[in-house]
Amino acid sequence: MSSDDRSSSNDHRSWLERIGQAISGEPRDRESLVDVLRDAQRRGLLDADQLAMIEGALHVSEMQVRDIMIPRSQMVVVRRDASPGELLPPVIESGHSRFPVIGENRDDVIGILIAKDLLQYSSETSQSRFDMREVMRPALFVPESKRLDVMLKEFRASRNHLAVVVDEYGGVAGMVTIEDVLEQIVGEIDDEHDVDDDTYILSHREGSSVVKALTPVEDFNEHFGTGFSDDEFDTIGGYVAHAFGHLPGRGESVTLEGLRFEVVRADNRRIHLLLVMPEPRAAAREQGEEAAAEPPPSE
Secondary structure, three states, X not given: OOHHHHHHHHHHHHXXXXXXXXXXXXOOOHHHHHHHHHHHHHOOOOOHHXXXXXXXXXXXXXXXXXXXXXXXXXXXXXXXXXXXXXXXHHHHHHOOOEEEEEOOOOOOEEEEEEHHHHHHHOOHHHHOOOOXXXXXXXXXXXXXXXXXXXXXXXXXXXXXXXXXXXXXXXXXXXXXXXXXXXXXXXXXXXXXXXXXXXXOEEEOOOOOEEEEOOOEHHHHHHHHOOXXXXXXXXXXXXXHHHHHOOOOOOOOEEEEOOEEEEEEEEOOOOEEEEEEEEOHHHHHHHXXXXXXXXXXXXX
């Protein structure tokens, strides 16, 4: 064993020993265990990240798939009879890696398409050989009531990363991914939409922007030239949630002052990230006004 391995092993044992010391009072239930762990964190035996993961792991055993699933209406699906050319737009636009394949309707999920499996059909000559039945993988179906800790074990055992959630009547209620479960333990996992901690707004070349929901309304107005009031809401996320009239889920959108706000990430408490882009009709109207304002070419 190398010196680095021995050092890592010693650190691990030291951490476990400190945990053992922290819970030596034999807590009577989960609530008292959490209190002991929080006291251990205050005394420096655990850091904040370690405590958060332990609490997350404990919390997962109390949650069910229905608590975190992506609702049926927000699922990005592909049709069984779609050609590779028809599949590319939803794959590219969503940025997801896995998609339920449906037949007649959303209750008829027949498999899972993995985006990378389309790469071999990228040329025109290979597209003629495309057969969805050969490309798609079997779907994993789970009930809404399945506990998240059991769901995580099933993901690991089956090596699936996505499961289709069904209700008590066998209809599709939504879907859940292994990332959704892991985020309940370790917190949000960064993806291509994430913005640096010290940045509120990240603009893309195509004209869209990823905006943190905690962006102050005043800063949002300054960046986008809008006139949203900050009398009632301090953040743009609060303003947008109020405009929806309910707490929106991922994929829901609303148009305000010529801008389309799409929810990129949210939980059952608040919005986290928004995708902001010009509303197509508003953008076309602005282009028309600019063209009308230009002087006619001289003859």
